[in-house]
Structure formats: C-alpha cells, structure tokens
Amino acid sequence: MNDTASTARDSASTDPGGKPGRIGDVILRVENITMRFGGVKAISDVSFDIRKGEVRSIIGPNGAGKSSMLNVVNGFYQPQEGSIWYNGKTYSPMRPHDAASNGIARTFQNIALFKGMTTLDNIMTGRILKQKASLLEQAFYIGRGRSEELEHREFVEEVIDFLEIQAIRKTPVGRLPYGLQKRVELGRALAAQPTLLLLDEPMAGMNLEEKEDMSRFIIDVNEHFGTTIALIEHDMGVVMDLSDRVVVLDHGSLLADGTPDEVRKNQAVIDAYLGVAHD
Amino acid sequence: MFYREAGQFKTSYAADQQMLPIPMDRYFVIGVVLVAAILIPAFGSQYWIESIMVPVLILSIAAMGLNILTGYAGQLSLGTGGFMAAGAYMSYKVATNMPDFLPVWIPVLVGGLFAAAVGIAFGLPSLRIKGFYLAVATLAAQFFLLWLFQSIPWFVNNSVSGVPSAPPTTILGYHVTGAQAIPEAKYLFVLTFVVILAIIARNMARSRVGRSWMAIRDMDIAAELIGIRPLQTKLSAFAISSFYCGVAGALWSFCYINTVEPTAFDIGRSFDVLFMVIIGGLGSVLGAFLGAAFIFLLPIFLNNVPGWFGLEIATDIVAHLEFMIFGAAIIFFLIVEPHGLARLWQIAKEKLRLWPFPH
Numbered sequence: 001m002n003d004t005a006s007t008a009r010d011s012a013s014t015d016p017g018g019k020p021g022r023i024g025d026v027i028l029r030v031e032n033i034t035m036r037f038g039g040v041k042a043i044s045d046v047s048f049d050i051r052k053g054e055v056r057s058i059i060g061p062n063g064a065g066k067s068s069m070l071n072v073v074n075g076f077y078q079p080q081e082g083s084i085w086y087n088g089k090t091y092s093p094m095r096p097h098d099a100a101s102n103g104i105a106r107t108f109q110n111i112a113l114f115k116g117m118t119t120l121d122n123i124m125t126g127r128i129l130k131q132k133a134s135l136l137e138q139a140f141y142i143g144r145g146r147s148e149e150l151e152h153r154e155f156v157e158e159v160i161d162f163l164e165i166q167a168i169r170k171t172p173v174g175r176l177p178y179g180l181q182k183r184v185e186l187g188r189a190l191a192a193q194p195t196l197l198l199l200d201e202p203m204a205g206m207n208l209e210e211k212e213d214m215s216r217f218i219i220d221v222n223e224h225f226g227t228t229i230a231l232i233e234h235d236m237g238v239v240m241d242l243s244d245r246v247v248v249l250d251h252g253s254l255l256a257d258g259t260p261d262e263v264r265k266n267q268a269v270i271d272a273y274l275g276v277a278h279d
Numbered sequence: 280m281f282y283r284e285a286g287q288f289k290t291s292y293a294a295d296q297q298m299l300p301i302p303m304d305r306y307f308v309i310g311v312v313l314v315a316a317i318l319i320p321a322f323g324s325q326y327w328i329e330s331i332m333v334p335v336l337i338l339s340i341a342a343m344g345l346n347i348l349t350g351y352a353g354q355l356s357l358g359t360g361g362f363m364a365a366g367a368y369m370s371y372k373v374a375t376n377m378p379d380f381l382p383v384w385i386p387v388l389v390g391g392l393f394a395a396a397v398g399i400a401f402g403l404p405s406l407r408i409k410g411f412y413l414a415v416a417t418l419a420a421q422f423f424l425l426w427l428f429q430s431i432p433w434f435v436n437n438s439v440s441g442v443p444s445a446p447p448t449t450i451l452g453y454h455v456t457g458a459q460a461i462p463e464a465k466y467l468f469v470l471t472f473v474v475i476l477a478i479i480a481r482n483m484a485r486s487r488v489g490r491s492w493m494a495i496r497d498m499d500i501a502a503e504l505i506g507i508r509p510l511q512t513k514l515s516a517f518a519i520s521s522f523y524c525g526v527a528g529a530l531w532s533f534c535y536i537n538t539v540e541p542t543a544f545d546i547g548r549s550f551d552v553l554f555m556v557i558i559g560g561l562g563s564v565l566g567a568f569l570g571a572a573f574i575f576l577l578p579i580f581l582n583n584v585p586g587w588f589g590l591e592i593a594t595d596i597v598a599h600l601e602f603m604i605f606g607a608a609i610i611f612f613l614i615v616e617p618h619g620l621a622r623l624w625q626i627a628k629e630k631l632r633l634w635p636f637p638h
C-alpha cells in the first residue's frame with residue numbers, strides 16, 4: 001500500500017479534460033476559520049473547499065488542527081472567526097443538529113460508539129433523523145412505530161452486509177476488538193446516508209489487512225454511493241492512493257492544498273511534514 | 280422440552296424484531312401472565328395476594344419507571360418517592376372530584392400524567408448537570424415534593440387528618456380500590472396496569488426513543504452529533520419514568536395501603552426502588568420484576584424461613600441480616616454484574632441452550 005503511486009485511482013476516473021468525472025461542484029467551503037482554546041491557536045485563518053464526490057484528505061503532524069477542523073465543520077466546535085458555507089447556505093457557526101440534519105456524518109479519532117448497545121442498535125441510531133413515528137406509535141409498536149423499524153432495519157442490514165459484520169450484529173460493541181469498532185462506527189455514519197462523510201483517522205491502530213479492508217470500504221462508498229469524503233489519515237500511502245485533493249495543515253495554518261502529486265512535490269510540505277514523518 | 284436459543288433462525292426482520300424473538304421466551308411470558316391472571320387469583324391465599332403480589336407488582340411498575348430513567352437514559356434519580364407521591368395525590372384529587380360515571384383508571388392515568396409533568400420540571404437541570412450533582416438535585420425534588428403535598432390541603436380535599444382514605448371506586452360493580460375492595464379485585468386491577476406498562480416499556484426499548492435514551496447514556500456528545508437532541512431526549516425519559524412512578528404511587532395508595540400519606544413515599548422508598556433497579560439489572564424490563572421481588576421478599580423470607588426449621592432468630596438480628604444481605608447484593612451487582620439478576624438469568628439460559636453439550 002505504501003507509495004504504490006497515486007495513479008491507480010486518478011487515471012481510472014479521469015476524463016479527457018484532466019478533471020475526474022465523478023467530481024462535481026464545490027459543496028462545502030471552509031472560510032477563514034480561526035479556532036482558539038484559551039491561548040492555543042488550534043486553527044488560524046484556514047480556508048479550503050470540498051467538491052461533490054471527491055475524497056478530500058487533511059494531513060499534517062499531530063496537533064496540526066486536523067480533528068479540530070472536522071469538529072468545526074460538523075458543529076461540535078464553534079470557531080471564534082470564520083464560517084462554513086455548505087450546499088448554498090452559510091453557517092457561522094455550524095451547529096451539530098444543522099450538520100446532522102443536512103447530511104453531514106462522521107467518525108471519530110477516538111471511537112465514539114454507544115458501548116452498551118449492540119452493533120445493530122448502534123447502526124440503527126444512524127437512522128434516527130429519518131424516523132418520524134410518534135411516541136404512542138412506538139409505545140404500542142403500531143403504525144409507523146412498526147413499519148419504520150422494519151424499513152430501517154432492512155437498510156441497516158444492507159450496511160451490515162456491505163461492511164461484512166453480520167456475525168457481530170447482536171454483540172454489544174464494548175466487547176468488540178478495536179478494528180471492528182471502527183467498522184461499526186463507519187456503519188453508523190453510513191446508515192445516515194450522508195452527503196458528506198467526515199472520517200477522522202479511520203485506520204489508526206489497524207494492521208495492514210484491516211487497513212486494506214477499510215480503504216476498500218472508503219473507495220466503495222465514494223464510488224458507488226457518490227458520497228463526498230473528508231479524510232484525516234496518517235498513512236501516506238493510503239492518503240496518496242485514495243485522495244483526489246489534499247489539504248496540509250501545520251501548527252493550525254494551511255501549508256499546502258492540491259492534488260497528491262502537487263502536495264508531494266511541495267517543498268514546504270517536504271520540510272515540515274513528509275520529510276520527517278514519511279520514511 | 281428443551282429451551283433453545285441456538286438453532287432458532289429468523290427468516291424475516293419482522294420475526295427478529297419481535298418483542299421476544301425466541302418462541303420459548305414468548306410461551307414462557309404468556310404462561311406467566313396466564314398464571315398471574317387466572318391461577319393466582321383463583322387459588323392464591325388472601326395473604327399472598329394482598330400482602331405480597333399486589334405490592335411487588337406495584338413496586339415493579341416504579342422500578343420499570345426508574346429503570347427507564349437510570350438504566351436506559353443513564354440519569355440517576357433519587358426522587359422516585361416524590362414522583363410516586365405526585366401520582367398518588369393527584370389521582371386522589373381527581374378520583375374524589377370526578378363524576379361517578381367515569382372509569383377508575385382515569386384518575387390513575389391523570390396521576391401518572393401529573394407526575395410526568397413534575398418529572399419534566401425536575402429533569403430540566405439534567406441538561407447541565409450529571410451524575411452525583413443530578414442525584415442531589417433529584418433528592419431536593421424528593422424532599423420538596425413531599426413537603427409540598429403535605430403543606431397544600433387542597434390535594435387532600437382539606438381533610439383534617441391530612442391522611443385521607445383511598446377513594447372506593449368500582450368497575451362493573453366490584454370495588455377495585457380502597458378498603459372495601461377484595462384482594463383479588465385489587466390484584467387484577469394492578470395486574471392490568473403492570474402488563475400494559477411492561478409491554479410499553481419493552482416496545483419503547485426497541486424503538487427510536489429507547490435507542491435515543493441509550494445513546495445519550497453511553498455517549499451524549501456523539502448522540503448529539505448524529506442528531507439526537509439531548510434536552511428533548513432526557514426530558515422524555517424523565518417524563519415517561521415519572522409517569523410510571525406516578526401510576527405506581529396512585530396504585531400503592533389506592534390498592535395497597537388504602538390511604539394517601541406522605542410517609543409511604545419518603546426517601547426510603549426512593550432508595551428501595553433504586554436498589555430494585557440495581558439488583559434486578561440496569562436497562563432491563565425483566566430486571567424490574569426480579570429486583571422488586573427480591574427487595575420486597577427478602578425480609579419476609581428472613582422472618583419466616585428460620586421458623587420453618589424450628590430456629591428462633593431474634594427480630595433485631597433478622598433486621599441486621601437484612602441490611603447485610605442488601606448491602607452485599609448491591610455491592611456485588613454494582614461491581615461485578617451491573618446488569619443484575621436479569622443478566623444472571625440470561626447467562627443461565629445461555630448455558631441451558633447448549634445443554635447437555637457445553638461445547
């Protein structure tokens with residue numbers, strides 16, 4: 001997976017104009033975001049955009065502000081300055097509920113599953129915003145209370161099949177090994193059928209085989225469902241393979257922005273990051 | 280007839296989503312309900328029905344209620360007694376002032392709804408405070424509510440003693456509440472509520488609302504980020520939990536102690552119900568019943584069993600024994616098995632499903 005050139009993905013989906021055909025217009029713009037924690041500037045005046053259908057990676061050394069950036073995008077952090085333009089609307093700031101109800105889903109660097117619930121129930125929570133049954137319908141399991149459960153269960157089973165986690169359907173996720181938990185968390189995000197999927201180090205701590213599986217899932221999600229993906233990942237091989245464009249952050253500032261090749265050749269990036277972290 | 284979990288394959292999601300997906304479990308529950316509804320009133324002794332079955336069933340309702348709040352939604356409450364009192368006092372007020380032709384379950388439901396409203400009011404701080412601090416806030420609710428119902432004579436129709444008798448109400452000519460009612464009638468009245476409320480609790484646990492509660496319990500931040508609204512979800516848990524407690528309080532007054540009095544709903548009651556939930560199992564409807572039976576029956580058991588063997592144990596020793604056993608059981612379940620007796624029951628079933636071949 002390491003450095004097997006970035007071309008496989010690009011060439012497969014590149015039209016004659018040089019622009020990948022599955023990629024559309026800009027759907028999200030991060031505009032001049034500055035985020036401080038007390039005296040610490042986690043993000044300073046960063047702007048970039050994400051196009052529909054692309055895999056957009058955010059890389060940078062530890063503490064560069066990558067996770068904070070995703071947290072700003074889905075409203076978990078509210079930045080001191082700047083705004084998020086998403087799908088025709090400007091949010092300053094974005095709020096968690098706005099993000100969730102407008103099709104932004106995510107996974108977390110430190111898995112944020114509901115530990116006491118089964119795999120099935122965890123993934124079902126991804127459908128919560130699509131369920132409309134009243135409390136009475138749920139209490140008596142009638143009308144939409146019943147039909148929605150069955151309908152969403154069917155969709156969730158598709159997600160379970162897609163991620164190949166049928167065997168752990170009824171297992172409380174707290175008992176699952178780390179790699180499977182990451183997969184279930186991806187399942188919960190996918191269950192929401194997001195327009196924009198934010199993945200914060202989905203492969204951290206995984207072995208090679210698990211990483212390959214996860215890469216395959218990410219490519220499938222992107223290509224078959226057209227889901228736009230913002231990806232934070234440390235494994236440069238993975239990043240160069242999967243990404244259409246890469247943003248490089250360092251100490252909270254934007255260091256570079258471009259295709260994997262451009263970024264790889266960027267001298268500032270080589271000095272600050274790749275030269276050190278990449279063997 | 281072997282109990283089997285293995286080999287019970289579901290062919291549709293509808294089958295798998297049933298309240299009790301394993302047929303054996305379904306037959307068992309139906310059997311229990313039939314025994315409870317027919318055999319016990321037909322053959323049970325008056326003492327058993329009136330002094331054991333009725334209170335255990337009513338406490339099970341309260342335990343189901345607290346389990347919704349604490350076991351499913353993860354919000355610790357010490358105000359159970361206060362919410363039960365809210366139900367008892369309001370249903371007394373309604374029962375004594377409504378036209379005679381209205382059925383008796385109406386005041387019980389109104390008592391539950393009033394308790395739900397009270398629960399929402401005292402649940403509001405839960406958005407900001409958690410754990411220990413929330414427990415203290417609900418403790419304040421407990422004391423405030425008991426004080427309130429004692430201080431406002433309106434609730435007891437200005438009764439001089441302040442401790443009025445439960446109103447005698449009838450269904451089809453039979454008294455079902457108050458001192459005149461026969462034990463069997465009270466029992467069946469209570470059992471009806473128990474069955475319906477247990478079904479509702481199970482349904483909620485397997486629906487969106489139940490998953491929202493558990494999500495908030497397990498990780499409120501992640502829950503919020505997938506679109507669950509924390510305040511709404513916590514308040515719904517407070518409301519529904521308090522509804523259950525309110526119904527339990529009303530039934531306790533109307534069908535068990537036959538009076539409406541504050542001492543029945545003091546802080547000791549709150550702790551009792553909390554212990555039922557802990558011992559029975561957090562987040563389990565079955566656990567509410569097991570916990571209620573355990574807590575209520577243990578003292579009776581300790582008082583009687585030595586006598587059957589011709590042993591004399593002084594009552595003060597029995598009282599001490601009781602504390603020691605409760606204490607040990609609570610510590611055991613808190614540390615070793617938070618899912619309580621219900622989980623032990625499940626483990627026993629899992630062992631049984633592979634029996635007689637353990638591998």
Ligand SMILES: Nc1ncnc2c1ncn2[C@@H]1O[C@H](COP(=O)(O)OP(=O)(O)O)[C@@H](O)[C@H]1O
Nearest residue numbers: 037040042060061062063064065066067068069
């Ligand atoms: N909730 C927070 N409170 C205080 N400081 C934070 C918080 N989140 C992030 N930071 C700080 O912001 C900086 C960037 O962190 P982070 O976004 O997690 O970096 P990365 O994901 O790139 O490793 C770090 O210095 C970190 O300590």
Ligand SMILES: [Mg+2]
Nearest residue numbers: 066067068109
């Ligand atoms: Mg990070």
